Amino acid sequence: MQRHAPSLYAATANPFPGQPQLRGEESADVVVVGGGFTGLSAALHAAEAGYSVILLEGARIGWGASGRNGGQLIPGMRWGAADLAAKFGDDRARQLVSIANSACDMVRGRIARHGIACDLRAGHFYAAAKPGHLDDMRRELEVLERLLGYASARIVEPGETQAYVASPLYHGGYFDAAGGHFHPLNYALGLAQAALDAGVRIFEDSAVTAMDHAAPVLAMTAEGRVTARHGVLACDTLMGTLDPALGRITMPVANYNVATAPLSPDRAAALIPSGAAVSDSKFVLNYYRLSAENRLVFGGGEKYSPRPPADAAAFVRPYLEQVFPQLAGVKIDYAWGGLVGVTLNRLPHFGRIGNSFFAHGWSGHGALLTTLAGSLIAEAMQGHAEKFDLFANLPTRPFPGGPLLRHPLYVLGMLWYALRDRL
Template sequence: MTDPLANSYYAATAHERTARSGIRGDSRCDVAVIGGGFTGLSAALACAERGFSVILVEVAQIGFGASGRNGGQLIPGLRWTASELEEEFGSERADALFDLCWRDNRVKARIARHGIDCDLKAGHLEAAWTLKDFDATRREADYLAKRFNYASNVVAKADMPAHIATTLYQGGVHDPQGGHFHPLNYAVGLAQAAEAAGVDIRESHRAFRIEDTADGLRVNTDRAEIDARYVIDATDSWIGDVEPDLGRYTIPIMNYNIATAPLENADRLLPGDAAVADSRFVLNYFRLSADKRLIFGGGERYSQTPPRDIAAFVRPFMAEVFPQIADAKIDFGWGGAVAVTRNRLPHFGRRGNVFYAHGFSGHGALVTTLAGELVAEAMAGTAERFDVLASLPSRPFPGGKWLRRPLATLGLLWYALRDRLG
């Protein structure tokens, strides 16, 4: 599968990857996993650790989708704040969601357990675009400290130079539990751990249908049929290609990233070496790579057609934040689709013996690994933690097959306009 957006820093610096495209013919297993991103890989690994036989199929290569080309930011939590979750769902459900999505860092645990070399670094800074945003982030930090004993550091505007070399922001909150990493190398490490646990990974296999059989379920691919007791659909942005009715719950939004050439004074840009995301609806997010490049994401497009020059598209956003490197050489420009739900909360569920988790809405680098492990827990008979996330409300986008995307785009453009109007 060719991809015009694949000129990625991650692909260029990934560890050597094993080719797994051999055709093995029709097969039978306990669990068939569709999708070789963080959700599918972690689910496959966790299922194999529980003694299930597992086959994972991926349409391209491991980490081909958002898992291998995202901003590399590890942000605890969900797109909703903890206080919003408590206000909407009550204290008991908020407690359960907080324990899962803030405290239980399965990414860090997997990296340590399997010795995955993926440039893991600690620290995430939420940078406030306006004084109103700063007040909101400060209140949330205070709430987290008092309600959950969760420690983060409020950074006043005067103290921001210790974290970031720009005057653009009005302050922020630094979360030492957050961080950043090389996402594709993490995916490669998960795949290696899964294979060591017995998972059969098959790349270049396009799954196009899940169907019931007399003995269970069947995944139809363009190369083989796989019979299984359970199926895990971890296709996220492509879920509609396999299960069209689930595709109604998300729309794809295109995000673009650049990586500069290695910078001589990189540490002056981000002295704390934390990942940074700002508070705008159409946000900027950036960090330093292990080899001192600035990896910067900015802007969104609601068309599936990428800009002709990704570097030229993203550069103005980088220059607004860091005018001192406005003319820096850019070595890589790439992008990909983010599956977004209506309420920005992930969509988990189960239909019979088919499990799914998708719609992470740009906040998935941590929660996707958790999602895979929760699916494995539920499959093994302990569904309480899976049900915490499966109980989150979700509604399909209105408009049907042809109008769903245009209607959603109009709403997104309105929120983006509010950013520009302040």
């Protein structure tokens, strides 16, 4: 059986027993493909609604982005409330933002209900990389207040920045108490244990090789097959292996993180006095937080080739030291990477194929939205699809260029935005 990719998270993972490989014929009400946040949440919510559920994971639970991400809990979607209101009008934007923001309480509720030990901490600081970005943030909070009476966020003026993060790069920002950060792999493992307790049968090392979405849904692996009333596709960047059309909706983008050696409590507190997760407003952003061991967990950099860097720590270090010059030469104990599924317009993609549901394309905002998506999928199975359809009706289109040109065209676009970050 495959092991989790080496990382700080794998090294500090809570115990979780390996699950069997699927062999032979099985049946259930629901078959879920993918053992990350989306699939685990869908399986758990469906089981709690009374469905029999089988979950198939190709490697280990939390093996993909769910067990490798930056652990940032950022409320909302990649589009802010101001963008949504400008595009869709106040009423639709209000519904979308309200439902998306409910993911904050949903994730916290799951952690509390199941006693998931995942180092949950409160607060997210969105740092303005340019003075003009702070003006955009003011407009965003004005729209949030108008639409929802949103009260958990506040503007941080430039002179207050050092009280949130000790970096010379920023020009204020906004702090949202509803955000936060956690140990993502341990959250995934905790959801998996909760799913097992609810009666879900989980099979690891059971990659689905083909799927038929007509009734009954059929999911086939190398050693077995599952028939079910409903299917759930929850494999994000691997979606194209089962459905090429869905695979064209997202671009897998390589993402790299490091974790420093543990810092002294005083030094750690001086770096991020707020204790919050921090991300900046650059298009190619930096994002970071302190772990339970007072390590700085830092993600950043521009890598457009699918080939990983020869030395991930050396690749990320310049970005870390640019944000925190006071950490020049700091020892890095862990470095790892993974793939993030990004849509062309950065909005998530929900929908149905026959008797199967899917949700993917989190575009860097998946730590909260994925748990919500699983809940909405389970509701839709029960005939209550209003919220699911609100997201399924968001505009989407595939990346242009076909199989040969999709990646080069994407790289050109990213290089343009990276240039804008520097201007």
